[in-house]
Amino acid sequence: MAPPSATNNGRTSNSRRSKIEMKEVEQRNRRCVTFSKRKLGLFNKLTELSLLCRAETALIIISQNGNVYSCGYPTTDAVLRRYITGASSEQCRGARRREQEEFLEKQRLEYESVQDELKEKQKQLKEMKEAQKNSSCFVSWWNLSTDNMGMEDLEQFKISLESLKLNLITVLQEKKLH
CATH class of the missing domain: 1.20.5 (Single alpha-helices involved in coiled-coils or other helix-helix interfaces)
Structure with missing residues (x-):
């Protein structure tokens, strides 16, 4: 049986949080998963720091796959614009x-x-x-004046009249059959 202080994946088995050893993840798939999980943590920390210290911050991350992710307060563009223009x-x-x-x-x-x-x-x-x-x-409604109607209303009126015409034709055909 392992002692209570034995480590599992860089963490101790007791209820305290401990630091995870920082080392490169060898497998590409695991590295991508680790990146996805930690990226959000970085963004959260950056936002928290910005709000607590009233700092304007920007973070740009480019993944191994070439995807670009950014986070900034108030916005990444505003911070970069300020940095570039001085x-x-x-x-x-x-x-x-x-x-x-x-x-x-x-x-x-x-x-x-x-x-x-x-x-x-x-x-x-x-x-x-x-x-x-x-x-x-x-x-x-079909006798209403079209003088005060706009183009949108006229289009809707036309569609309604065409629908009425089709309904009348259908009713007439049904009555002729009976």
Whole structure:
């Protein structure tokens, strides 16, 4: 029987964590598996270090197969750009802030456009409901005015009319058979 301090794969058998001996893994398959497992650990440590120390970090790893992996805080590109240009942290923050403001402005404009479109659709719906309420009979959707429809609505209207036509032909053929 082996003593309690005997090692298994570089670890002691007791519940404490111990260091694994650092040596090159001989078999290619095992080396690839080890790389995959430890790569994630490196990325986690780098991110943790960045957050704890408010450091801007970048890590680039090229595997034996030639695959490139990168991790960085805030982003690998931002850190490398700062390193290459020699820009200060304040300059990078200013550029990042401008990029964020431009992005937010673009999002705001898109939001307003969607809001305007929604208001227009609500207005059309209200008009349709009013017309239906004021009409003595049901207003058929195929009799709606196409003047206020956009291209997308017109395309959908055309598809609906074609579908209605096919349904009518099918019903007529069935009635002729019976």
